[in-house]
Amino acid sequence: AQSVTQPDIHITVSEGASLELRCNYSYGATPYLFWYVQSPGQGLQLLLKYFSGDTLVQGIKGFEAEFKRSQSSFNLRKPSVHWSDAAEYFCAVGVRGNEKLTFGTGTRLTIIP
Amino acid sequence: ETGVTQSPTHLIKTRGQQVTLRCSSQSGHNTVSWYQQALGQGPQFIFQYYREEENGRGNFPPRFSGLQFPNYSSELNVNALELDDSALYLCASTRRDSTDTQYFGPGTRLTVL
Numbered sequence: 001a002q003s004v005t006q007p008d009i010h011i012t013v014s015e016g017a018s019l020e021l022r023c024n025y026s027y028g029a030t031p032y033l034f035w036y037v038q039s040p041g042q043g044l045q046l047l048l049k050y051f052s053g054d055t056l057v058q059g060i061k062g063f064e065a066e067f068k069r070s071q072s073s074f075n076l077r078k079p080s081v082h083w084s085d086a087a088e089y090f091c092a093v094g095v096r097g098n099e100k101l102t103f104g105t106g107t108r109l110t111i112i113p
Numbered sequence: 114e115t116g117v118t119q120s121p122t123h124l125i126k127t128r129g130q131q132v133t134l135r136c137s138s139q140s141g142h143n144t145v146s147w148y149q150q151a152l153g154q155g156p157q158f159i160f161q162y163y164r165e166e167e168n169g170r171g172n173f174p175p176r177f178s179g180l181q182f183p184n185y186s187s188e189l190n191v192n193a194l195e196l197d198d199s200a201l202y203l204c205a206s207t208r209r210d211s212t213d214t215q216y217f218g219p220g221t222r223l224t225v226l
Contacts, residue, residue, distance in 0.1 A: 103155030
């Protein structure tokens with residue numbers, strides 16, 4: 001069975017600073033990997049996804065993620081955060097591509113001025 | 114705006130009651146999945162429906178059941194509600210066997226007293 005670990009429960013970053021959120025997965029086959037963002041009281045919005053090909057994936061809102069098979073990781077990065085990036089971030093692994101997602105427990109991002 | 118809608122937005126029930134949550138998929142999507150997100154946790158996969166049949170289930174008891182209709186709208190039914198069923202329930206739609214994004218609705222917040 002697949003699993004996802006997000007080791008950081010809460011991260012605080014200054015506005016304009018760089019950001020990296022960690023994600024490690026466990027899955028026996030080729031992983032389909034996702035990052036979602038959730039603002040308070042909202043549903044999930046897809047930031048980016050990795051199915052195959054280039055291991056550096058570009059997403060919306062200036063986010064990118066790099067798939068590293070040797071480390072079973074799919075870390076999310078952003079060079080300069082904005083106050084509007086404050087939210088909960090979830091990493092997920094999918095079976096058959098975009099279906100039956102297994103999510104991590106999330107990382108709450110706080111932005112300070 | 115994902116094109117996936119859910120109703121109601123909020124719901125309060127008492128232990129032992131039954132509840133029905135509704136989801137309207139994005140146009141052209143033939144697969145719908147339901148997730149339970151407890152407070153402070155990542156979403157957990159409940160089950161998925163494709164062509165009106167259940168197509169995979171997570172670790173949830175039979176009192177969680179669902180329906181998918183020919184117009185691809187869907188229902189989640191929960192019988193004999195327990196306090197631990199209090200959560201945000203999310204539905205997500207996509208096209209099966211595609212690399213299309215899985216779009217999430219805004220969720221229904223269920224409180225069981």
